[in-house]
Amino acid sequence: MDAEDAPRGIRRAAINVFLVALLFVLGASGLPTIVDAQARLREWIDPFVDGIGLWQGQWELFAPEPDKINVAVVAIVEFDDGYVTDWRSPDWRTLTEFERFRHFRTGEYTDGIRQNANRGAWPALADYARRTAHHPTNPHAEVVRVSLWRDFVVIPRPAEPLRPRAQPFTFDRRFMFFTKTYP
Amino acid sequence: MTARSAIARIVRGWNTFFFAPFDLRLASAFRMAYAALVLVDLGMMSFDLELFFGVDGVMPLDASRAVIDPDSHTVFELLPQSNTVLWTCYVLALLHAFWLLIGLYPRVQAAGVFFWLLAFHDRNLLLFDGEDQVFRLFAFFLIFLPTHRFFSVHALERRMRGAPEPERFGTAWALRLFQIQMTLVYFGAAWAKLHGPEWLDGTALWYVSRLDDSFGRFPLPSAIFDSLPALRAMTWGTLAFESALPIALWIPRTRKYAIVAAFVFHLSLDYAMYLFLFHPLMSVGLLTFLATDAKPSGAPTTEATTDTAPETVTA
Numbered sequence: 054m055d056a057e058d059a060p061r062g063i064r065r066a067a068i069n070v071f072l073v074a075l076l077f078v079l080g081a082s083g084l085p086t087i088v089d090a091q092a093r094l095r096e097w098i099d100p101f102v103d104g105i106g107l108w109q110g111q112w113e114l115f116a117p118e119p120d121k122i123n124v125a126v127v128a129i130v131e132f133d134d135g136y137v138t139d140w141r142s143p144d145w146r147t148l149t150e151f152e153r154f155r156h157f158r159t160g161e162y163t164d165g166i167r168q169n170a171n172r173g174a175w176p177a178l179a180d181y182a183r184r185t186a187h188h189p190t191n192p193h194a195e196v197v198r199v200s201l202w203r204d205f206v207v208i209p210r211p212a213e214p215l216r217p218r219a220q221p222f223t224f225d226r227r228f229m230f231f232t233k234t235y236p
Numbered sequence: 237m238t239a240r241s242a243i244a245r246i247v248r249g250w251n252t253f254f255f256a257p258f259d260l261r262l263a264s265a266f267r268m269a270y271a272a273l274v275l276v277d278l279g280m281m282s283f284d285l286e287l288f289f290g291v292d293g294v295m296p297l298d299a300s301r302a303v304i305d306p307d308s309h310t311v312f313e314l315l316p317q318s319n320t321v322l323w324t325c326y327v328l329a330l331l332h333a334f335w336l337l338i339g340l341y342p343r344v345q346a347a348g349v350f351f352w353l354l355a356f357h358d359r360n361l362l363l364f365d366g367e368d369q370v371f372r373l374f375a376f377f378l379i380f381l382p383t384h385r386f387f388s389v390h391a392l393e394r395r396m397r398g399a400p401e402p403e404r405f406g407t408a409w410a411l412r413l414f415q416i417q418m419t420l421v422y423f424g425a426a427w428a429k430l431h432g433p434e435w436l437d438g439t440a441l442w443y444v445s446r447l448d449d450s451f452g453r454f455p456l457p458s459a460i461f462d463s464l465p466a467l468r469a470m471t472w473g474t475l476a477f478e479s480a481l482p483i484a485l486w487i488p489r490t491r492k493y494a495i496v497a498a499f500v501f502h503l504s505l506d507y508a509m510y511l512f513l514f515h516p517l518m519s520v521g522l523l524t525f526l527a528t529d530a531k532p533s534g535a536p537t538t539e540a541t542t543d544t545a546p547e548t549v550t551a
Binding site: 055056057058059060065068069072075076079080083084085087099100103104106107108109110111112113114115116117118119120121123145146150153154155157158159160161162163164165166170171173174176177178181184208210211215217218219222 | 250251254255256257258280281283284288292293294295296299300302303305307308309350354358360361362363364365366369372373376403405406407408409413416417420421423424425427428429431432433434435439440442443444445446447448449450452453456458461462463464467510512
């Protein structure tokens with residue numbers, strides 16, 4: 054049974070066309086890839102979907118493989134007089150409940166900026182670290198180099214006896230992924 | 237069955253699915269809950285607005301263009317690059333969300349929220365994840381949902397001038413879009429997990445529970461999270477639940493149980509994990525499934541609406 058105010062005639066036809074088109078877009082961009090043809094279709098409609106702002110990912114929430122590392126991003130800033138300071142992404146374990154909520158986007162940024170796919174944004178982070186670095190004793194010192202590092206610890210495979218979840222870990226590996234030198 | 241009768245059945249089914257009457261108060265309640273979450277989302281963004289979007293922040297416009305799909309564009313490309321412009325855009329987004337909350341021309345406000353969410357998402361893609369996609373898509377669907385009749389300034393104005401209550405039931409085909417999108421999220425999540433070795437061998441939650449940026453929001457029993465059999469049971473339980481949910485939400489006999497279970501599922505994960513507004517947003521999205529039962533036969537209706545709000549139902 055239709056609603057009393059249900060559209061009729063041309064208007065209903067227009068809504069139906071819109072619905073079919075929208076469902077096609079939602080399905081093509083949001084359904085998981087089950088057959089190869091879907092990936093080709095997604096690639097084909099991608100410019101259109103991006104353009105109208107209805108793009109969406111594949112909803113792989115902690116899947117197919119959950120992350121197996123804890124990571125921090127560090128920018129090491131070197132001044133021309135040899136002084137070294139750093140900018141670090143938040144240490145989640147030391148933040149209060151509200152601070153973690155408020156810094157959620159920082160966590161997203163950190164998670165994104167460390168990935169090679171986003172290398173185009175690395176110089177901007179280095180520039181930001183340079184602009185905001187503070188030399189405590191020499192206001193005339195100039196930053197000569199900024200390097201970006203990933204500090205990380207690999208979560209070990211589960212093995213008996215289990216390592217308790219609450220046991221603190223320390224980042225035990227460091228990997229430099231970008232350097233920028235300033236004249 | 238002839239081809240003609242098969243087609244007729246499909247058309248009838250389509251019409252029943254999309255054009256049956258729904259209680260519009262639910263759509264309005266959904267609008268308010270959604271807008272409240274958008275306000276929280278935007279409110280948190282204000283702390284770091286210049287850091288993430290400003291000219292002297294970590295992602296100036298040219299850097300953001302270097303990491304985003306070239307087909308995606310943001311209005312910030314057309315605007316002057318200044319923090320004053322940035323804050324002006326932010327305040328506009330905030331106003332649209334607030335006006336959506338109070339139901340002032342809600343379809344126009346939904347379009348405004350969609351526009352600004354898209355603008356900010358495409359301005360610094362690194363900040364946003366799946367929940368932001370749900371936020372943006374919900375704003376788009378809200379453009380087509382008649383939510384002005386109830387819980388709105390238009391309803392208040394109507395009441396103050398003593399006009400009769402509008403028809404409670406109306407066409408809300410856009411409500412189906414929310415339901416379909418929710419199903420897509422659950423189905424996608426289940427599908428991905430079904431193809432993950434750690435989800436199949438039961439160790440996925442071992443790793444998830446040791447991620448320091450997203451796990452351990454409130455105290456959790458170590459007897460469970462330090463026990464591999466318990467972690468395995470929870471991993472497989474999650475897999476089974478997420479696989480069943482996209483189906484159970486659509487079967488009338490199981491729907492109400494599925495909605496309650498999904499609420500509890502999201503509440504539990506929100507207790508255990510830091511995923512910002514993802515679980516509250518999905519819980520609000522579940523509200524749309526409460527509308528799946530159309531108007532019961534014999535339900536009281538009022539006279540045709542005298543609602544003169546500018547946004548009359550066009551669905």
